[in-house]
Amino acid sequence: MKENESANFDSREIVTHGSLDRREFLQRVGGGIVIFFTLGDSSVLLAQRRGRGYPEDFNAYLRIGEDGRVTCFSGKIEMGQGVITSLAQMLADELDITLGSVDMRMGDTFLCPWDMGTFGSMSTRFFGPALRAAAAEARAVLLELAAEYLKVPKEQMTAKDGIIFDKAQKKNQVTYAQLAKGKTIERHLKQKPDLKAVSEFNVMGKAFPRVDSLEKVTGKALYAGDIRLDGMLYARILRPPAHGAKLGRIDTSAAEKIEGVQVVRDDDLIVVLHKNPDEAENALAKIKAQFDVPEAHVDDKNIFDHLLKNAQRGNVAARAGDVEIGEKLADTTIEETYLNSYVAHAPIETHTALAKIEGDKATVWASTQAPFTLKEQIARVLGFSSENVRVVTPFVGGGFGGKVAGSQAAEAARLAKLTGKPVQVAWTRAEEFFYDTFRPAAIVKIKSGTAKSGRIVFWDYSVYFAGQRGSNLYYDVPHHRTVVYGEGGGGAGAHPFATGPWRAPGNNTNSFARESQIDIMASKARMDPLEFRLKNLSDERMIRVLKAAAEKFGWTPSKSPSGRGFGVACGIDSGTYVAHMAEVAVDEKTGKVRVKRVVCAQDMGVVINPEGAKLQMEGCITMGLGYALTEEIHFSGGEIRDVNFDTYEISRFSWLPKIETVLIKAEDVSPQGGGEPAIICMGGVIANAIYDSTGVRLFQLPMTPNRVKEGLASRAREAIQAK
Amino acid sequence: MAGRSEVRGGKGRGLVARQDRIAVLDTTTEVESMENVSFALNGKQVSVTTNSERMLLWVLRTDLGLRGTKCGCGVGLCGACTVLVDMKVVRSCVFPVKDIKGKEVLTIEGLARNGKLHPIQEAFIKHDALQCGFCTPGMILSAYGLLLNNPQPTQEEIIQSMDGNLCRCGSHTRIIRAIESAAKEMKGAR
Numbered sequence: 001m002k003e004n005e006s007a008n009f010d011s012r013e014i015v016t017h018g019s020l021d022r023r024e025f026l027q028r029v030g031g032g033i034v035i036f037f038t039l040g041d042s043s044v045l046l047a048q049r050r051g052r053g054y055p056e057d058f059n060a061y062l063r064i065g066e067d068g069r070v071t072c073f074s075g076k077i078e079m080g081q082g083v084i085t086s087l088a089q090m091l092a093d094e095l096d097i098t099l100g101s102v103d104m105r106m107g108d109t110f111l112c113p114w115d116m117g118t119f120g121s122m123s124t125r126f127f128g129p130a131l132r133a134a135a136a137e138a139r140a141v142l143l144e145l146a147a148e149y150l151k152v153p154k155e156q157m158t159a160k161d162g163i164i165f166d167k168a169q170k171k172n173q174v175t176y177a178q179l180a181k182g183k184t185i186e187r188h189l190k191q192k193p194d195l196k197a198v199s200e201f202n203v204m205g206k207a208f209p210r211v212d213s214l215e216k217v218t219g220k221a222l223y224a225g226d227i228r229l230d231g232m233l234y235a236r237i238l239r240p241p242a243h244g245a246k247l248g249r250i251d252t253s254a255a256e257k258i259e260g261v262q263v264v265r266d267d268d269l270i271v272v273l274h275k276n277p278d279e280a281e282n283a284l285a286k287i288k289a290q291f292d293v294p295e296a297h298v299d300d301k302n303i304f305d306h307l308l309k310n311a312q313r314g315n316v317a318a319r320a321g322d323v324e325i326g327e328k329l330a331d332t333t334i335e336e337t338y339l340n341s342y343v344a345h346a347p348i349e350t351h352t353a354l355a356k357i358e359g360d361k362a363t364v365w366a367s368t369q370a371p372f373t374l375k376e377q378i379a380r381v382l383g384f385s386s387e388n389v390r391v392v393t394p395f396v397g398g399g400f401g402g403k404v405a406g407s408q409a410a411e412a413a414r415l416a417k418l419t420g421k422p423v424q425v426a427w428t429r430a431e432e433f434f435y436d437t438f439r440p441a442a443i444v445k446i447k448s449g450t451a452k453s454g455r456i457v458f459w460d461y462s463v464y465f466a467g468q469r470g471s472n473l474y475y476d477v478p479h480h481r482t483v484v485y486g487e488g489g490g491g492a493g494a495h496p497f498a499t500g501p502w503r504a505p506g507n508n509t510n511s512f513a514r515e516s517q518i519d520i521m522a523s524k525a526r527m528d529p530l531e532f533r534l535k536n537l538s539d540e541r542m543i544r545v546l547k548a549a550a551e552k553f554g555w556t557p558s559k560s561p562s563g564r565g566f567g568v569a570c571g572i573d574s575g576t577y578v579a580h581m582a583e584v585a586v587d588e589k590t591g592k593v594r595v596k597r598v599v600c601a602q603d604m605g606v607v608i609n610p611e612g613a614k615l616q617m618e619g620c621i622t623m624g625l626g627y628a629l630t631e632e633i634h635f636s637g638g639e640i641r642d643v644n645f646d647t648y649e650i651s652r653f654s655w656l657p658k659i660e661t662v663l664i665k666a667e668d669v670s671p672q673g674g675g676e677p678a679i680i681c682m683g684g685v686i687a688n689a690i691y692d693s694t695g696v697r698l699f700q701l702p703m704t705p706n707r708v709k710e711g712l713a714s715r716a717r718e719a720i721q722a723k
Numbered sequence: 724m725a726g727r728s729e730v731r732g733g734k735g736r737g738l739v740a741r742q743d744r745i746a747v748l749d750t751t752t753e754v755e756s757m758e759n760v761s762f763a764l765n766g767k768q769v770s771v772t773t774n775s776e777r778m779l780l781w782v783l784r785t786d787l788g789l790r791g792t793k794c795g796c797g798v799g800l801c802g803a804c805t806v807l808v809d810m811k812v813v814r815s816c817v818f819p820v821k822d823i824k825g826k827e828v829l830t831i832e833g834l835a836r837n838g839k840l841h842p843i844q845e846a847f848i849k850h851d852a853l854q855c856g857f858c859t860p861g862m863i864l865s866a867y868g869l870l871l872n873n874p875q876p877t878q879e880e881i882i883q884s885m886d887g888n889l890c891r892c893g894s895h896t897r898i899i900r901a902i903e904s905a906a907k908e909m910k911g912a913r
Contacts, residue, residue, distance in 0.1 A: 080855030216856030217844040219791020219831035226790040278781040348795040349857040397857030622893030645800040
């Protein structure tokens, strides 16, 4: 991993304290003489430096049962992105067992190796090498043990499907299960075995269907809200009507009179509990509460001025040449400002948790992307030792960055402590919209110029509140400067509510701005937008994805606007290159944009599960239609006006374009991110296609019918003035 | 820390949460209109005694322990709670239990028969037509409801019929493919 890729990490990095020491580790996985080996892979070392690091003993990652089934332990969680399958493939391949013999245990802080959290498309890139190294070493140790057991030279042994046999005499064999007997393997290797080369893959690189499908299609898959404990209560919490509102008078007497209802008041927390969640909800409605709501100064219209006024100092993230000199070299200069509104994560499963407390120990089942961080948070809230808190993560019903944060588990834990009973807190949809850590509203200002030759000569780029991710310029520009105001959406206090990482944080904003600006320059240069990009690129991986997308799409050159409604955009996220092409139709009467077709070519290095990768690409494209066309939070001060899916519109079946995906064969590059990259261009590619269709350039996401109509109206005004 | 902390309960089951604050209420309780509701659930006769104004979703998930039916929005806007009542698609989060008396309810748990998955479930697996899986039970039951009425729908009809079911992960294209393939497989059978 290159140093500059650190920009791909979520800048709101989670820092935890202490470490899983050897004693603690042995307590969890069982005793024995464990001798450590060193993981040399630089990405694993980097992962270790960034947090507590992954443990070095392979027993932390896997356990071979007496029945021959192998349990894989990972601190990652499964929220739909599919690592439950691809991680199992990695383990199975390096260990030489079948995929079907792997059982995944994920996101349980008591059983699984520490993990910073499941975000930033890091599971395959950083946990993957650690898991593979563990499996490869376990396999090599098992081969040694088998050689001794069978009294055959080690070199003469080979492993397949969990059986080790003598190559000379196949009947002379022993299984992993017979050797491991369900226990910790005490032996280690001084020299770390190599990971398999792509040519040696048996399970990786193949399209396996998801391993969690059967549970999910039968309704047996458990999510945090599906865990049931004896005597548990469901909580509904009194919430303010706006962020910053202060509770005034309150009367809970009517709620208290309802049979089976308990009312809890603990400082700011006012809660009704009942053995049925809906009856708790009914009781909550009986509470009379007055709030003082602070006067609203910002709303979804004036927010951008407010943010610019409150921006932190900028930091130069990248610079080459001298933009002032570059400006003088330009024949055409373009200066534009791009905006995007706040966007919600809106997973279909809201934030949910169930907490149980016994003595000084707590167990919490939570819908979370960061169980180990949550463990520390709960320990602080309860005043417990973090060693006495266990977070278990069942299936997570969508996260997209939104479940890195969330107070629901801490609320459930507080309530379990107060009531002495297990308590579930499941946010309503309105709470989900209220307490979400929205993708920040953001502003990008770009001044750039081209020479007569069609080469970009300077690029002066400022991004406010979206952060650095995705701002790296991969076009060849001699004079450029990128200034980032507020890291990772930063500027605490500037936003009227919480913000946080949203699928490919920062990159959707940056790619929309960059790819729109590139298109404007191409149009001014009277060049085909694809040709213009290729002319200004030397990055082979980018050229390759653009050409692959063009081939699939059947792109024919034309300067824009061509009236065809074709758009192109490209970008880099999590080490992965993507190029998108889209076709749109714009209804000029209603302003409605219909995306008819999207092609995406992706170079993600070595692909672990091609089907899983394509599913993520399709998911990114479909989800991305929302932030491109409709999704924005309406608010007045701290009051969130969108409380459900009626006004906050996410992608539907009827919006679907024809989606085509192309995976580039790139076996010289180690596996890169897959859950986020294909979403980053959705704003840019649709904006460019709208321009190609209508000649109207839109500078603000989402590109709602009203904004399209405003654009059409100003186009008409300009046409009249031109006459 | 001197904060307010009380736990109060109806029927005088007040609890003491912190020693400095004690609150046990006198108890005049509102008595709910409890009613016995009988209906067929996944082919078996069941009866629950509850406030019949409650929504079917919560009775299924809590009283009857069938947790495959999910709550996504709570107001009938997302389809995660879809079940069939007398073979018609309903959103169980806005469907009161008093309206299911004597009727047949089918949930995701009742779709596989004699241990064999329904062709729609098979098709969802085969086409990887899911990601996080939270909307999946509702998707499958909506698809089932569609195919009962229209065994060979066009793609346009599938899209129209499924449009009220939301999926945030973006598995839509595969869900359509799975429904098309299940329709072919079922050939009009249930």
